[in-house]
Amino acid sequence: MALSDFTSWFDQPLSKLYYNEDHESWRHMYRRFVDKEIAPNLDDWEDQGIFPRELYPKAAQLGVLQMGYPEEYGGVPDTDHFFSIISAQEQARSGGGGVNSSLITHTIGMPPIVNLGTEEMKAKIIPGIVSGEKISALAITEPSGGSDVAALQTTAKREGDHYIVNGSKMFITSGTRADFFTVAVRTGGLGRSGISLLLIEKDTPGFTATSLKKMGWHSSDTAALYFNDCKVPVENLIGKENEGFSIIVGNFNAERLGLAAMANALAMVCMDESVAWARERKTFGKRLIDHQVIRHKFVEMAKRISATQAFIEKTAWQMENESMPITELSMVKLMAAETMEFCAREAVQVFGGSGFMHGNKVERIYREVRVYAIGGGSEEIMRELAAKQMAF
Template identity: 35%
Template sequence: MQEMIYTTPEHEALREQVARFLAREVEPQAAAWEEQGFVPREVLRRMGQAGLFGLMYEERYGGAEADAMTNLVFAEALSQSTFAGFIITVLVHTDMASPHLHHAGSPAQKDKYLRKVVGGELITAVGITEPGAGSDVAGIRTAARRVSDGDGDHWVLNGTKMFITNGVMADLYFVAAKTGPGRREVSMFIVEKGTPGFSVGRALKKTGWLSSDTAELVFDNVRIPATNLLGEEGKGFYSVMKNFQTERIALGAMAVGHCQQALKLTLDYVRQRQAFGGPLWDQQTIRQRLAMLDAKTRAARQFMYHCAWRVTQGHDIVQDVSMLKALTGELVNEVVQTCQQFHGGMGYIRETAIERLWRDARVLAIGGGATEVMLEEVAKRY
């Protein structure tokens, strides 16, 4: 595929760096990670040491101070792997959790944590979703109340979070909790692993993303210092909404990457698979359907890059990014399911790449904003 006008030689060098890392550190071992249910910490540390965990963060903390376009190139390059559990483990750390510290953290909070986050010494998770509140962030019930006693000023957190990626393995959690009676009176807090009263309720077994750990988190009178408030009290809802745009572009990149890999695998397969007296590629319906899916994928990729470019220009992109998330979440399921169909029985065999992509793609129409929610975000901005 011809390269795009949005990218620079520096972007392409980053893409090649990520490809080398995948070939060396991920693809040979990732099948074993699917069995164990998590990505080894030493692999994540090596990513951090390679400078891949802080592309948009300040140089003083080990970051590259790059823009949204660079971050998209990273996410798309990472998504050329067919092991989505590894991909989401990384993207939650880089694009969904640690940006809360980058955007809203005080100088003292950044000095304490951010260099270690960028270096891969601390892995992060974000606690927003609850058993009764997912895309409806204002509906969360986890609550925090401020107390002052002989031990000083503290916040006390109570509640439960659900479907938290990196929930078991993370060291640092950015947690949303209600701090007032209004639906949007939400604040963000920094909670360290090992804080008394904070526990992993259970690790959750999933259909896909098998090498990412996912957990239920329990907060039972968790006392944290008042200084662990992240950003302004009562403004966490807006912080979450802001960060959703970065998250959804990254998920769009993940979906496009899955489409690209599924098409590549299937083109290779139908050209060598013999049936009805010749390769499957000779069947007109197969050629034409793959051509149309490739066209849709290329169009979605262009739109994705356009969204990132608009971020760099300072535009309001909520409607565009909501469109992107809805479009790519549905497209990846169409592409991967069709490609799996063209693999016949082999497409249903565990440990084949196309079967893994099929399992992993399904959640991309759900997580990070379900398709229906995204379309409502689009519609109410007309």
């Protein structure tokens, strides 16, 4: 990555250390998709509070939804984490993360099914997801808390061939329109050893969802879910009963890398946008960028973005080649959210009043910062997880 003669982060060549020609062509294809289907509509979708469901089959046509899924069910296996980093960057270029968060909820909802589901379950679910006809979501967080997963309260009581599920889930992405939910439930006693994962279908009697309004990510579908005596067949158990906690914890790894890649890419957008503005805008007889205080802001942004990107890519390499780097994943997610927070703040500042105005990319990204610092494991939880792993 060379930062001399800076124009845009997104013009930088991909590092040959990690990326090959397949990644390069994926970058071009994904960019065309985002430029055609998402970027021109993002402002409208954010104002409307949703994006059209037709985007899923369109994404599937390109191959976005198939990555990492078995070939026999219509997927494209053996795609590494560097494809996901590129996808996050290209999505971020459009100027917000809301569409991406809903469009790819299958990347958090489906891995437990792909890895531990029965063949019947996989054959029933995966083809619809990878073709974009069906939507998958992950439901862990509850109104009583998301950080302490081991304390979750939604119950699934075995009665003959069914579980009877009662409880509720909170802040669930794709919550109002997902067809299949991967739901964490309590099948046993208190604590982590009493948790299981169940596949629950949208049309199960007793299931309802209500949409939630948010600070940012307006175009993303976020909902509260309610389970009232939902009768779920025992065949819908994912993995073994009372062994769900370790599946949930393992599922966080790829999610955290994806959130880090997205947060840092949104930081890149903040820098791109504010540099372009500072090259045009004049105050006190010269361009903003000719004021030392302003151009030093960009050096500080570039420093943090470069360091975060290097950490993201190194962590992705470890995920591919070594044992799961839990400590690094916790720290890189934390670091990326902090980089995004810093860059969004400075970018809005460089824009002045215009940065506070609706429709400006940096205004939207500023409102999205906190979800990257909270969702998928908050800053405090990431620090503590890293500390525990490092065995201080």
